Amino acid sequence: MTLIQLAGVHKHYGDFHALKGIDLDIRQGEFFSLLGPSGCGKTTLLRVIAGFEGVSEGSVSIDGRDMRGVGANHRPTNMVFQSYAIFPHLSVGENVGFGLRRDPRPREDKAKAVDEALEMVGLSGYGKRAAHALSGGQRQRVALARALILKPKVLLLDEPLSALDKKIREQMQVELIKLQREVGITFILVTHDQEEALVMSDRIAVMFEGEIGQMDDPETLYRRPNSRRVAGFIGMMNFLPATIGQKVSQMKSRPAPPPGPDNRGLLQRLKDIGRVVPPAPKALPEYETGIEVKVAGLGRCIVPPEQIPDRVGQGETIVGIRPETLSILFEGETTQRNIAEAVVDEVVYYGDMTYYDVRVAGVEKPLTISMKNLIGRPVLDVGVRTRVAWDERSLVILGS
Amino acid sequence: MSDEARRGLFLVSPPFLYAILLLAVPVVTIILYSFWTDGYLEVVPDLTLENYTESLTDPLIRQLLVRSVGVAMAVTAATVLLAFPIAYYISFHVRPERKSLWLFLITIPFWTSYLIRVALWKVILGYNGVANSVLDLLGFSQEPVLFFGAVVGQVFEPVTWFNLSIPAIVITLSHAYAPFAILPIFVALEKIDRSLGEASRDLGDGPLMTFWRVTLPLAVPGVVAAVLIVFIPTIGDYVTPAVVGGDKNPMIANFVYISFLKLDNYPQGAALAMLSMLAVTLIALVFLWLNRRWLRVGR
Amino acid sequence: MRSLRVYAVLYLLFLYAPIVLLPIFAFNDSAVISFPLSGATTQWFTGLADEREMTGALRTSILIALISASFATVLGIFAAMAGTRSDFPAKRPILGLIMLPLVLPEVIVATSLLIVIVQVFGLDPGAWSIIVAHVLICTPFSVAILNSAFQNLDPALEEAALDLGESRRGAFRRVTLPLIVPGIVSSFLIAFTISLDEFIIAFFMSGNTTTLPVYIYGLTRFPGKMPLVMALGTLLVAASIILLIAAEAMRRRGLRRAGLKDTGGFL
Structure with missing residues (x-):
C-alpha cells in the first residue's frame, strides 16, 4: 500500500x-x-x-x-x-x-x-x-x-x-x-x-x-x-569497455563453478543480519544460449539475454565488474571460470583482505581485485605475472 | 515571492518603518533645510547654497569647522595609537583564560556616566585642579603650571583658533573613547592565525619584521573600524568642548545648538550638521579605500 | 614583553584615574576639588537628597531609559529574527538603514528629528521626542546583541518544535523565546544604559524636560556644585557596575543554556 x-x-x-x-x-x-x-x-x-x-x-x-x-x-x-x-x-x-x-x-x-x-x-x-x-x-x-x-x-x-x-x-x-x-x-x-x-x-x-x-x-x-x-557510488567497481555481439547458442563446455569466495564482505554482512537470502543454486542447462560479449582485457564470453538491459543494444558499451568477483589464480590453483593474463601493478594489504591492482592487455586503467587472505595464500609482489579468473555472470552491462 | 521572503519582510517591517519615518524622513528633511533660505520668522523653501558658502567663508565658522575636524583627527590618532599596544598585549601576551577579565577591566570605565567622566577631567586639568594641586604639593611653582594648557585656556583669552585648551579636549575624548578603539583592534588581532607568525619566523623574519609584515597588515581592518568608531562621535561631541574647553573652543555641535535653539536659524544649523556628516563620510571613504588597498586580496 | 606589560598597567591607570578620584572627592570635606584632602564627610551625599531637581531628573531619565530600552529591544527582536532566519528582497539596504544610527553622529539624529518636530509639525519637543530618538539610536545595539543570540540558536530547534505539532507562534514561545531570554535581557540592559547616559539628544530636545545628564551638565557650570557631582558620580558608578555584572552573568548563562562554550570577550 x-x-x-x-x-x-x-x-x-x-x-x-x-x-x-x-x-x-x-x-x-x-x-x-x-x-x-x-x-x-x-x-x-x-x-x-x-x-x-x-x-x-x-x-x-x-x-x-x-x-x-x-x-x-x-x-x-x-x-x-x-x-x-x-x-x-x-x-x-x-x-x-x-x-x-x-x-x-x-x-x-x-x-x-x-x-x-x-x-x-x-x-x-x-x-x-x-x-x-x-x-x-x-x-x-x-x-x-x-x-x-x-x-x-x-x-x-x-x-x-x-x-x-x-x-x-x-x-x-x-x-x-x-x-x-x-x-x-x-x-x-x-x-x-x-x-x-x-x-x-x-x-x-x-x-x-x-x-x-x-x-x-x-x-x-x-x-x-x-x-x-x-x-x-555504491561499492567499488571496475569499468571496462566492451562490445555486445550476436545471439549465439553453444554447447556448455564446463559445469557450474563451485561457490567461490565471491561476494564477501558487504554482502556477507547483509546475509548475516538476514537482509539478503542467498539464492539456491540453479541447475544449469546443457546448452547455453546467450549473447556474445567481448570485454577489453578479459576476453569473450556468453551472457544470458536477461542480463543485458533493454536499453543497451549491440555495439560499444561499458561493463562493470566488482573487485570481489574477480580472483587471482595462485600457483597450482585451477578454475572452471574464464581466465585472463595479468601483471600485478600495486598491492595494498588490509589484514583480512589484500587489494591488488593488476594490468591486463589492452586496458589503460588497472583492474582492482580483492582477495581474502586464506591460510596458505601468499601475497604477491608488484611485477609478478599472474592469471585472473572471472565469471560472466558478474558482468554488469551499463551501456555507453 | 517565497514564504520565507514574505515572513522576513513581515518581521523586518516594524523596525524598518520606524527607521524610515524617524530616521530617513528627518535626514532628508535636514538635507533639504540646509539648501533652503532662512526667512524672518519661517524658513523659505528657496533653494540656495548660501548656508554652505557662508559656513565656509565666515572666518568664525570656518575656524570652528577646522577646529572640529582637527580635534576629531587628533583624538582619533591619539586614541588608536594608544589603544593598539593594549589590544596587541591582550591578544598576544595575555593567557586565554585571562582575556575576558582584561576586556572587562577596560570596558568598566566606559560604562560610567560620560558627563561625570568629562566633569572629572575638568577638575583634574582645570585651573586650581587636581593636576595643579599635585604639582603644588610636589613643590613646583606657585604660578599656575602650563599643564596641558587647560590652565591657559581658563586664564587668558584664546589668541588664535588653536589654543592650549585643545590638548585638554583631546585627552578627555581619548579617554572617553578608548574601549571603542581597543575592542575592534583586539577582535582583528584575535582572528589572526597564530601559525602565520610562526611561518614568518620560520621563513627568516625576526619578531619586528614579523610584526611589520604579517601582524600589522592583518590588523588593518580592526584599525580602520577603530578609526571610524572614534571619529564619528568625536566630531559631533558637545559636552567636552563646553565643559573642558571652557566655552572658548566650541566645536560643530556647540554651534549647531546655538543656530537651532538660540539664533533660530535652522538652515544654517542644518548646513553645519551636514558638513559634519560630510567630514565623517570623507574620512570613512578614505579609510575604507586604505583598507581595500592594504588587503588587496579579498577576505 | 615586559615593556608592553608596563605600558598596559600605565594605560589602565589612565583609564581608571578619574574614576578612582570620584569617591575620594565625594567624601572630601572641601568645596574645592584639589589636594591636599581636608577630611572626611558625607555631607555631599546628604546634600544630594535635597536637590529636588536632581531626583526629578533621575526619575525622568529612568522612565525614558525604561521605555526606550523596551521599544528598542522589541524592534531589535524583529530585525534580528528577520536578519538571521530568512532571506528577503533588499535585505542588506533595509538592515543597513536600521543599523545606520551606529555610524551617524548623534547631533545629526538630534537636529534632523528636531527640525521635523518643531518646524514641520510645529510640536514642542519633550520626553516623548527624546524617547523616539533614543529608540532610534539604541535599536542597532539591540539588533547586534540579539543577532548573536539568534545565531547561537540551532534553527533546527524551531523546526523540531513545528515538526512536533507546534504552530509558528507556539514554537517561538516555547522554544525560541526561552532560549534568547538572556540575549533580550542584555539587550535591554545595554539599551537602558545608553539611553540613561545620552546627552546630546536629550539636551537638544530638552524643552522643559531635564534628564540626568542634562542636569549634571548644568551642575558642571557651577564650581561650587562640583562635590555634588562627585557624590552623584560615585553612586552612578556603583549602580552601573552592578548592572554590568548582571548583564555579563546573563550572557554567560545564555551560553550555558544554549550548550555553548564561553568564547570569552565582552560585547
Missing part, C-alpha cells in the same frame, strides 16, 4: 534547481533510504516531505491526502534532525513529551507515555536529566523517542548517525532496524553512507543532482546498478 506519493516534484531556489522532477512511491511499513553525495537534493526532498519546504511544482501526498498548504506541524510526519535539535532548556522527559501538549489525555497518562518512549529507546530513568548533559548517542535516542511518541505515519531521519563514532553508529544501525520492525512505522532515512543505506533499507533511492538515478532493493542496487554513476 502506497503511503507517500511524490509526483513531478520540482524545487527551485532562485537559479538553483534542487529537485528536478521527483516521482516516488513509498510503501506503508517500509524502511526507505535516500542515498546520494552531498548536495544531491536528498535532504531537500526529506524537508519537502516534512513540510519545511514547499514545492515549486508537483505534488506530495501522504496517506492519500494532498499535502499542499499543510504545514510541518499538521503533517503525520516526525523528524529526527541531523543535529538532533534537543531543546537545551528542557529536561530529557520534557523534550520527549514536547509534542504531547495538545494531547487531551490526562497528565499521568502523558507521563506514562514519556516513560514508555524512553524505555523503548533504552533510556529508562533518564527523564529528569538535563538535556545538554547527554552524549551523542543518547541525544539520538531522545530525538527518536520524542518523534515516535507521537505515533507518526512516517519517521524522517536526516543523517541521524553521521555525528556518531563508527562503533556506536554500527550498533545504532542494528537498533534502528529492530525498532522499525517493532513499531511498524515507515522510516525514511537520508544518508550519504552507501553501506549504511544497504544495511538498513528495504529500498533505496540513489540521487544525483536533484534526480533519482535508481530506486531498488539493496541487492539489486548492488548487483545490477543501472548506470556508471550508481555503480561507482
Whole structure:
C-alpha cells in the first residue's frame, strides 16, 4: 500500500534547481533510504516531505491526502534532525513529551507515555536529566523517542548517525532496524553512507543532482546498478569497455563453478543480519544460449539475454565488474571460470583482505581485485605475472 | 515571492518603518533645510547654497569647522595609537583564560556616566585642579603650571583658533573613547592565525619584521573600524568642548545648538550638521579605500 | 614583553584615574576639588537628597531609559529574527538603514528629528521626542546583541518544535523565546544604559524636560556644585557596575543554556 506519493516534484531556489522532477512511491511499513553525495537534493526532498519546504511544482501526498498548504506541524510526519535539535532548556522527559501538549489525555497518562518512549529507546530513568548533559548517542535516542511518541505515519531521519563514532553508529544501525520492525512505522532515512543505506533499507533511492538515478532493493542496487554513476557510488567497481555481439547458442563446455569466495564482505554482512537470502543454486542447462560479449582485457564470453538491459543494444558499451568477483589464480590453483593474463601493478594489504591492482592487455586503467587472505595464500609482489579468473555472470552491462 | 521572503519582510517591517519615518524622513528633511533660505520668522523653501558658502567663508565658522575636524583627527590618532599596544598585549601576551577579565577591566570605565567622566577631567586639568594641586604639593611653582594648557585656556583669552585648551579636549575624548578603539583592534588581532607568525619566523623574519609584515597588515581592518568608531562621535561631541574647553573652543555641535535653539536659524544649523556628516563620510571613504588597498586580496 | 606589560598597567591607570578620584572627592570635606584632602564627610551625599531637581531628573531619565530600552529591544527582536532566519528582497539596504544610527553622529539624529518636530509639525519637543530618538539610536545595539543570540540558536530547534505539532507562534514561545531570554535581557540592559547616559539628544530636545545628564551638565557650570557631582558620580558608578555584572552573568548563562562554550570577550 502506497503511503507517500511524490509526483513531478520540482524545487527551485532562485537559479538553483534542487529537485528536478521527483516521482516516488513509498510503501506503508517500509524502511526507505535516500542515498546520494552531498548536495544531491536528498535532504531537500526529506524537508519537502516534512513540510519545511514547499514545492515549486508537483505534488506530495501522504496517506492519500494532498499535502499542499499543510504545514510541518499538521503533517503525520516526525523528524529526527541531523543535529538532533534537543531543546537545551528542557529536561530529557520534557523534550520527549514536547509534542504531547495538545494531547487531551490526562497528565499521568502523558507521563506514562514519556516513560514508555524512553524505555523503548533504552533510556529508562533518564527523564529528569538535563538535556545538554547527554552524549551523542543518547541525544539520538531522545530525538527518536520524542518523534515516535507521537505515533507518526512516517519517521524522517536526516543523517541521524553521521555525528556518531563508527562503533556506536554500527550498533545504532542494528537498533534502528529492530525498532522499525517493532513499531511498524515507515522510516525514511537520508544518508550519504552507501553501506549504511544497504544495511538498513528495504529500498533505496540513489540521487544525483536533484534526480533519482535508481530506486531498488539493496541487492539489486548492488548487483545490477543501472548506470556508471550508481555503480561507482555504491561499492567499488571496475569499468571496462566492451562490445555486445550476436545471439549465439553453444554447447556448455564446463559445469557450474563451485561457490567461490565471491561476494564477501558487504554482502556477507547483509546475509548475516538476514537482509539478503542467498539464492539456491540453479541447475544449469546443457546448452547455453546467450549473447556474445567481448570485454577489453578479459576476453569473450556468453551472457544470458536477461542480463543485458533493454536499453543497451549491440555495439560499444561499458561493463562493470566488482573487485570481489574477480580472483587471482595462485600457483597450482585451477578454475572452471574464464581466465585472463595479468601483471600485478600495486598491492595494498588490509589484514583480512589484500587489494591488488593488476594490468591486463589492452586496458589503460588497472583492474582492482580483492582477495581474502586464506591460510596458505601468499601475497604477491608488484611485477609478478599472474592469471585472473572471472565469471560472466558478474558482468554488469551499463551501456555507453 | 517565497514564504520565507514574505515572513522576513513581515518581521523586518516594524523596525524598518520606524527607521524610515524617524530616521530617513528627518535626514532628508535636514538635507533639504540646509539648501533652503532662512526667512524672518519661517524658513523659505528657496533653494540656495548660501548656508554652505557662508559656513565656509565666515572666518568664525570656518575656524570652528577646522577646529572640529582637527580635534576629531587628533583624538582619533591619539586614541588608536594608544589603544593598539593594549589590544596587541591582550591578544598576544595575555593567557586565554585571562582575556575576558582584561576586556572587562577596560570596558568598566566606559560604562560610567560620560558627563561625570568629562566633569572629572575638568577638575583634574582645570585651573586650581587636581593636576595643579599635585604639582603644588610636589613643590613646583606657585604660578599656575602650563599643564596641558587647560590652565591657559581658563586664564587668558584664546589668541588664535588653536589654543592650549585643545590638548585638554583631546585627552578627555581619548579617554572617553578608548574601549571603542581597543575592542575592534583586539577582535582583528584575535582572528589572526597564530601559525602565520610562526611561518614568518620560520621563513627568516625576526619578531619586528614579523610584526611589520604579517601582524600589522592583518590588523588593518580592526584599525580602520577603530578609526571610524572614534571619529564619528568625536566630531559631533558637545559636552567636552563646553565643559573642558571652557566655552572658548566650541566645536560643530556647540554651534549647531546655538543656530537651532538660540539664533533660530535652522538652515544654517542644518548646513553645519551636514558638513559634519560630510567630514565623517570623507574620512570613512578614505579609510575604507586604505583598507581595500592594504588587503588587496579579498577576505 | 615586559615593556608592553608596563605600558598596559600605565594605560589602565589612565583609564581608571578619574574614576578612582570620584569617591575620594565625594567624601572630601572641601568645596574645592584639589589636594591636599581636608577630611572626611558625607555631607555631599546628604546634600544630594535635597536637590529636588536632581531626583526629578533621575526619575525622568529612568522612565525614558525604561521605555526606550523596551521599544528598542522589541524592534531589535524583529530585525534580528528577520536578519538571521530568512532571506528577503533588499535585505542588506533595509538592515543597513536600521543599523545606520551606529555610524551617524548623534547631533545629526538630534537636529534632523528636531527640525521635523518643531518646524514641520510645529510640536514642542519633550520626553516623548527624546524617547523616539533614543529608540532610534539604541535599536542597532539591540539588533547586534540579539543577532548573536539568534545565531547561537540551532534553527533546527524551531523546526523540531513545528515538526512536533507546534504552530509558528507556539514554537517561538516555547522554544525560541526561552532560549534568547538572556540575549533580550542584555539587550535591554545595554539599551537602558545608553539611553540613561545620552546627552546630546536629550539636551537638544530638552524643552522643559531635564534628564540626568542634562542636569549634571548644568551642575558642571557651577564650581561650587562640583562635590555634588562627585557624590552623584560615585553612586552612578556603583549602580552601573552592578548592572554590568548582571548583564555579563546573563550572557554567560545564555551560553550555558544554549550548550555553548564561553568564547570569552565582552560585547
